[in-house]
Amino acid sequence: MSDTPDKLVIEDLYKIFGPAPDEAMTLLDQGLDKTEIFRRTRTTVGVQKANFSIREGEVFVVMGLSGSGKSTLVRMINRLIEPTRGRIFLDGVDITAMSKDELIAMRRHQMSMVFQSFALLPHKTVAENAAFGLDVAGVDGQQQREQAITALATVGLEPYADSYPDELSGGMRQRVGLARALATEAPILLMDEAFSALDPLIRTEMQDELVSLQDKKPHTIVFISHDLDEAIRIGDRIAIMEGGSVVQIGTPEEIVTCPANDYVRSFFYGVDVSKVFNAGDIASNRALIVFERTGVNVRAALAQLQDRGRALGVVTDRENRYRGMVSVNTLAAAAKGDGAHWDQAFIPDVEPAPAQMDLSEVLSRVATTEYPIPVVDDQGKYRGIIDKTILLQTLDKTT
Amino acid sequence: MAESGMNFDIPIGDWVETGVDWIQNNLTPLLDAIADGLDLIISAFEDLLLFFPPLLLAALIVLLATWRVGWRFGLFAVGAMVLLFGMGIWEETVVTLALVIASSLVALAIGIPIGIAMARNDKVEMIARPILDLMQTMPPFVYLIPAAIFFGLGKVPGAIATLIFAMPPAVRLTNLGIRQVSTEHVEAGKAFGCTSSQLLFKVQLPLAMPSIMAGINQTIMLALSMVVIASMIGAGGLGNTVLTGIQRLNVGLGFEGGLGVVLLAILLDRITQSYGHIRTRSGPGLVERLRSWAGRNPDTQTLRSPN
Numbered sequence A: 001m002s003d004t005p006d007k008l009v010i011e012d013l014y015k016i017f018g019p020a021p022d023e024a025m026t027l028l029d030q031g032l033d034k035t036e037i038f039r040r041t042r043t044t045v046g047v048q049k050a051n052f053s054i055r056e057g058e059v060f061v062v063m064g065l066s067g068s069g070k071s072t073l074v075r076m077i078n079r080l081i082e083p084t085r086g087r088i089f090l091d092g093v094d095i096t097a098m099s100k101d102e103l104i105a106m107r108r109h110q111m112s113m114v115f116q117s118f119a120l121l122p123h124k125t126v127a128e129n130a131a132f133g134l135d136v137a138g139v140d141g142q143q144q145r146e147q148a149i150t151a152l153a154t155v156g157l158e159p160y161a162d163s164y165p166d167e168l169s170g171g172m173r174q175r176v177g178l179a180r181a182l183a184t185e186a187p188i189l190l191m192d193e194a195f196s197a198l199d200p201l202i203r204t205e206m207q208d209e210l211v212s213l214q215d216k217k218p219h220t221i222v223f224i225s226h227d228l229d230e231a232i233r234i235g236d237r238i239a240i241m242e243g244g245s246v247v248q249i250g251t252p253e254e255i256v257t258c259p260a261n262d263y264v265r266s267f268f269y270g271v272d273v274s275k276v277f278n279a280g281d282i283a284s285n286r287a288l289i290v291f292e293r294t295g296v297n298v299r300a301a302l303a304q305l306q307d308r309g310r311a312l313g314v315v316t317d318r319e320n321r322y323r324g325m326v327s328v329n330t331l332a333a334a335a336k337g338d339g340a341h342w343d344q345a346f347i348p349d350v351e352p353a354p355a356q357m358d359l360s361e362v363l364s365r366v367a368t369t370e371y372p373i374p375v376v377d378d379q380g381k382y383r384g385i386i387d388k389t390i391l392l393q394t395l396d397k398t399t
Numbered sequence B: 001m002a003e004s005g006m007n008f009d010i011p012i013g014d015w016v017e018t019g020v021d022w023i024q025n026n027l028t029p030l031l032d033a034i035a036d037g038l039d040l041i042i043s044a045f046e047d048l049l050l051f052f053p054p055l056l057l058a059a060l061i062v063l064l065a066t067w068r069v070g071w072r073f074g075l076f077a078v079g080a081m082v083l084l085f086g087m088g089i090w091e092e093t094v095v096t097l098a099l100v101i102a103s104s105l106v107a108l109a110i111g112i113p114i115g116i117a118m119a120r121n122d123k124v125e126m127i128a129r130p131i132l133d134l135m136q137t138m139p140p141f142v143y144l145i146p147a148a149i150f151f152g153l154g155k156v157p158g159a160i161a162t163l164i165f166a167m168p169p170a171v172r173l174t175n176l177g178i179r180q181v182s183t184e185h186v187e188a189g190k191a192f193g194c195t196s197s198q199l200l201f202k203v204q205l206p207l208a209m210p211s212i213m214a215g216i217n218q219t220i221m222l223a224l225s226m227v228v229i230a231s232m233i234g235a236g237g238l239g240n241t242v243l244t245g246i247q248r249l250n251v252g253l254g255f256e257g258g259l260g261v262v263l264l265a266i267l268l269d270r271i272t273q274s275y276g277h278i279r280t281r282s283g284p285g286l287v288e289r290l291r292s293w294a295g296r297n298p299d300t301q302t303l304r305s306p307n
Helices: A019-030 A034-042 A070-077 A098-108 A126-130 A132-136 A140-153 A172-183 A200-216 A227-234 A252-257 A262-266 A298-308 A328-336 A360-370 A388-398 B012-026 B027-049 B054-068 B071-086 B090-120 B122-137 B141-151 B155-178 B181-193 B197-231 B238-248 B253-274 B287-292 B298-302
Strands: A005-016 A044-056 A060-064 A087-090 A111-114 A188-192 A220-225 A237-242 A246-252 A289-292 A312-316 A323-326 A373-376 A382-387
Touching: A005 A019, A005 A070, A005 A220, A019 A044, A019 A323, A034 A044, A044 A220, A044 A246, A060 A070, A060 A111, A060 A200, A060 A227, A060 A252, A070 A188, A070 B122, A087 A188, A098 A111, A111 B181, A126 A132, A126 A140, A126 A172, A126 B181, A132 A140, A132 A172, A132 B197, A140 A220, A172 A188, A172 A200, A172 B090, A200 A227, A220 A227, A220 B071, A227 A252, A237 A252, A237 A262, A246 A252, A246 A262, A252 B071, A289 A298, A298 A312, A323 A328, A323 A373, A360 A373, A382 A388, B012 B027, B012 B141, B027 B090, B027 B155, B054 B071, B054 B090, B054 B253, B071 B090, B071 B253, B090 B155, B090 B197, B090 B238, B090 B253, B122 B141, B122 B155, B141 B197, B155 B197, B181 B197, B197 B238, B197 B253, B238 B253
Parallel strands: A060 A220, A060 A237, A111 A188, A188 A220, A289 A312
Antiparallel strands: A005 A044, A005 A087, A237 A246, A312 A323, A373 A382
């Protein structure tokens, strides 16, 4: 992810609501806080000093409680709300400096948006709603319909093309909202609490669908949410906002393991940690000695383990693929044999776990075996092991 | 002016008279143009409605009532037509109807754009609001005086007084309807790249339609009531029948004219109201309605939007 280019760059962005924005800016520069500024000037600081960039093709979740400025922030990206100060670059072009026409063209072709309340037009059919962005942009009727149907097919609503929104359930309506955003083929999607109005089951379903949509055809998504579970589920990175400021930006793992302050930590109450991490995240490759099997023989390995006072080791091949786990005892037994073959030294019944395995599953496996669990990636390469100590440390850090 | 007992007098009445005189002396060509234009519209509608043989027109009204509202109302319309013919006031009814339609149309053509302007600009709203209050609270008879001074007697001044009196609800409810469109709908329009006029025509006006239709209904109802009053300056129609009844103390004649107005009011009200709800389609068609009466497709009755 980190080598992909930045799609959106947000530089020193501020939004002040109310009668005295200039005065408030001065006070802010002097270091006063939001409440004090409101007391003095009756002016609300919506967003202050936001600085971050969003990479091409990533799902960037902006999270915070209501009033934290997250909706304001996302609306400044397509200038539904004009920033008070600061700049936003889209592929290097300054959005804040765009003329009215340029802005309209940008909204038609570069960015689309999905709303919490769906905001569909009740007098238009599902297909006409999905084609809204195209209609506005002056695309001709036949092509509008085709693109709308394609987008509806993506979200599984093709059969409902000629229904009306009030004939659909909440989840289906939001699919129309999503199809409307996808139909314009804009590379950036702004999603404002897009799934918050849906009931929990449908919400999870939509989140999964968004993730699989991202796999098929990645968009750069800015997703606003107040729900950490949702953020973790869909986010490549998460920005946490408090009182108009971005207090922390990082991957879900970073946020959960090293929360910047108590506000960030407060989001985790009630969050199921085993959903945050998978086996690959916590596997440690320093816990055991690794032998490359072409480089050492069984006897040398035994000697090394004994020298260092270790009981276990991991054996890999030249490409770092996991081959098996050995112990002092199994190595010693194999060394007595004639060929001293590696295969004879492997501890039986130690199954490697894939790196994507949920922590909850890892937990049950660790609990039922005496050996650590080796973790391999999808090419079979060794990533490390998880033992009881590592697992307990992880759980301890996050609760 | 009543004697107030104080030597203090603000001659608002004099000022108004001066203003009226000035308009009369200086704006005659403009007044004539307005009069000619209105006359054209009113005569067009009158000619159109009187062009139909009475029975055909009555049948059309009954059909419209049945299609838009329902078969029970269709039966009511039949009864109303029978009464209007029976009382011998068919022609008066048609004249009144033409006058109502013509002045409502002009009122809407002026009122709806003003309502839109009010919704889009707070300053316009600030200016228009007190004027609308004035227009709505002023006793309707007062409009008759300047109308008669500027345009003489007859249908044109009647229509002018009517359209001024009937316009405010169209303005107000258009303004209200547009302002009530949810923020997210407006944001959605903008976020997908609507220009300001696309936002108006593709998002705001369609969503404000129920409110605007309520305004149109109100305007038409007010126009009807004013047209009756306007018969005092010679607008003719059913109002004339009522007026004659009053002048001759002829209760029977007055009641017949009044009943004609009531029947027309009910017909206009129910038919225009039927356009008021946003439908999922442009309204179930006649065939669908027939089918739903036959009980084969009961769902059509429930195809209404939640708002």
